[in-house]
Amino acid sequence: MANSAFTVAVAGATGAVGGEMIKVLRQRNFPVKALKPIASERSRGKTVSFGGNEIPVEVMGPEAFKGVDIALFSAGGGTSREWAPVAVRAGAVVIDNSSAWRRDPEVPLVVPEVNGDAILRHRGIIANPNCSTIQLVVVLKPIHDAARIKRVIVSTYQAVSGKSGRAMAELADSSRAILEGREAKPVLFPKPMGFNVSFDWPFENNGFTEEEMKMTRETVKIMEDDSIKLTATTARVPVFRGHAESVWLETAAKISADKVRELLRKAPGVEVLDDPAAGAWPTPREAEGKDASYVGRIRDDFSAPNALWMWVVSDNLLKGAALNAVQIAEILVERDLLRPAQLLFT
């Protein structure tokens, strides 16, 4: 199987994450026999570049997944709910970047560095977690294994590309308007995003945003430990790419900042950038286009006995989305998991 090549569909191929998925497949030399870019009616006639070729985009439909081995979905929850079952029935394994299947107990929610083995029990769909969650759990996992994390209190600084490619264009327009003294009228965002900090996620009944509740719920599922209490405020900042997270955590056992740095230096998917005197702390612009979840500002907190602060930054389109999905695809291939014995849909 390792020497075979595969037909890979990318649903949402013309979106911000879809575009990154196609780039990452190529950069990591994923064994692609044929790439099938799929998008909505709106993208009819467009092409995507892959390995020097311009490949026409196929419009989503019942025939789109014929002969597809792996289908990477990043076209929104509605599309995933409707078309992932179609893809699975057609014989594909779906790696879904939307939130449609993440809470389904039959669907593994996977960050390879944290719970890669969960892929073993997939039945046709594997969910890719929320961007803010992925970059955090790769950092939390080694600390949890060493000292058991009891509580995490996190505030995020999230880039607009987490919303969409059009949201990036709106941030540019909004910023230009403000710099030129014109009015910045929001379209996709509820308030102007240029030089502002706001919220643009739906609110749940408890006053938390859906994004905040995703972090709480997904962390527990990925870490496979529901004793971890994580609570979040997720905010949108005027940044194009790269989410930052201000993370306070409390452990059951005492663990020092020095020990955490030592653990994280060896952790897969993590890069420690933590020498304030030398200007070493991660920022969104430095993380742009990079694979790692960067961590800095690791320090013992004085306000509670077993508490620490840290600052976690990663490219939300890469480890937070496209890269994590392709890593899951790599495991499917390496471990020969493309034909599950039992399917979610029959």
Next chain:
Amino acid sequence: MANSAFTVAVAGATGAVGGEMIKVLRQRNFPVKALKPIASERSRGKTVSFGGNEIPVEVMGPEAFKGVDIALFSAGGGTSREWAPVAVRAGAVVIDNSSAWRRDPEVPLVVPEVNGDAILRHRGIIANPNCSTIQLVVVLKPIHDAARIKRVIVSTYQAVSGKSGRAMAELADSSRAILEGREAKPVLFPKPMGFNVSFDWPFENNGFTEEEMKMTRETVKIMEDDSIKLTATTARVPVFRGHAESVWLETAAKISADKVRELLRKAPGVEVLDDPAAGAWPTPREAEGKDASYVGRIRDDFSAPNALWMWVVSDNLLKGAALNAVQIAEILVERDLLRPAQLLFT
């Protein structure tokens, strides 16, 4: 005394905060007999507008405070350490916006809505707290009085104007460069600020920034209760004006989000803007030019028994600096406190 008028000096009159101080004195009809704008050698020859007049800036020197009743300082810690004693000896009461005197046990650190009475024991200098602290304590105080705050964990989203007026120009330049595909070279900041999130405060030995430690130390002094454990991560965001704060807090007694909203609606200096379904939450752009400390996203946290989240936003140049200083000056006048019996310096 209430009908008298006073000679008011503003040291640092050409800076971002000094400029706001002069505007606020006028807007609030502070009884100014004469305004003396003072600045460094660099501003020689400049004028400032006040009540339709252009007043020439005086260069700081031994004679600058002759005949001055109230001296508002916002010219950096070094200037305050050197010249505040000179002003006091010349008979002025100094309201100092720098961090030079804030930790001095003989110097009251005042937010009028929280500990206005501390002004009664001044001996010539009253310290104006750090911007991030002021906007937070006006919100914390009513909650502390009702339910005793045990712990506060805060992450900030701070505007560049907290650094200086030139920092605002650098954010504009940096943003333009990035929008035009040019390199954004930082000058005042350690890393480019355009579309980025970073840190630009000196670091203390414990890994916290000075800004973070100011929040911890000043909160305890202003609230006059050292049992409050406050710990912070302060981050700089690409915003011109208005600091936002993501605040998690734990109280000794149970208090619901509804009760907190009710208390804060009656709290002086606070405006509740908290109806997510109607788009009501505060953002830096909405707080610009406004006096209040705005609070929204007040919600009961599910991760601990007596815990709450909230989101606090205020114009860092107004309540965070100039307005608070002028409010202190108003109390000095109203309570006839301009000639203290005992001075810090003789």
